[in-house]
Amino acid sequence: MSAVRVWSKPARVVLVVAGVGLGACVLAFLGALFLHVAPANSVSKQYRAQVDWVVYPEFEQNWKLFAPDPLQRNVAVDARVQTVGPDGTVVTGEWRGLSAEDWAAIRHDPAPSHLDQNLLRRAWDFYESTHGEGDAQAAPGSRGQLAERYLERIALQRTGTGGGRVIQVQLRATVTAVAPPAWSREQVDTAPHVRELPWWPVQDADREGLS
Template sequence: MTGHTATPREETAVRTWSTPALTVLGSAGALLLGGTGLFLAALFLHVAPSNAVSQRYRSEVDQVVYPEFEQNWKLFAPNPLQQNITVDARVQTISPDGQVHTRDWLGLTAQDIAAIRGNPAPSHVDQNLLRRAWDFYDSTHSAQDGTVTSGMRGKLAEEYLKRVALQRFGRTADGERILQIQLRAGTAEVAPPRWSQEQVSTEVQYRELPWWPVDDSDHEGLG
């Protein structure tokens, strides 16, 4: 008796899925589509103008959006940033023989930009931690004289910004203990495109904050 050899047509016959397999595949597809739809709906409610639905589910929407998918613009009223803001810091240290030294400015924003540039998956911390800390401070303090404009939130903003900066230095600088830290923000208008007739000064304007004393409590919890 001669054995039967399968023909190419028989080898490429359409596979028949069992009912349980079709049920599992269908359920998985439905879950993926449903999850994608809910995610897109949450993003839409986040950027859309305030309405009854977005107010009702604000907490749930924030849990989906923050911090990875945050936007700083609104769907129907885009307001892109028109200024470049950089944050620098410097410290005063004391040597073992009691001499106090004021260190040079350290570009904190420049450090973040260097960590982001060329990185296909930049850290959210490198992109937003320092920027949000400065925004928090700026929104709670007067730009004219630096006075607190929102009570306890202003003091919290100062502590937060100081600790973010201290995390870059540590407890010492060149082996000397840090006594004080000072920050400054440089603001420059974004230059208009070449075809524009608009005249804008791109000179950096600096805003220096006062010296803040540093003690052991400022380093608690910092990595």
């Protein structure tokens, strides 16, 4: 490389100011990221607003995949629809295994699609995180309501209409704990637990764009 350049005084001022400014920004940014991923502590509680301002919405950090413990349960989501035929008879369709279809699609695919691996799985996580154990309808305008509409539309898209006009849709989730390894002496209840959601009424507008 060439000899070290000799800077004029104004240039030195610019360089020092830029260096200090950049350094301060980098430190503040990395500090905010650190406080965000660290367990809640005295400092992160004190500066929560500032940390959130930096991290959300574009610098989120989701690195707790498989931590503190890996997921140890399989959730199978099924859906069914109630349709009304041209003659006015109401028909309740069969349960359709939406997760089971995802799993079949993932089998022996070296690069599974987000459509099969993430879409329904994470939609259900979203629903659970906003509803807890209960299935009462979420308040209008809440995140919970968004989760309900999302799941409803996933179910409608996957189940089709069966020829009639869909008036209601219902989901259920079967949660099964993963049995401990064969070489472990641990006992775990692996009986499936079924969680049946209420029927949700369907308007034509709910189907928009799903074809």
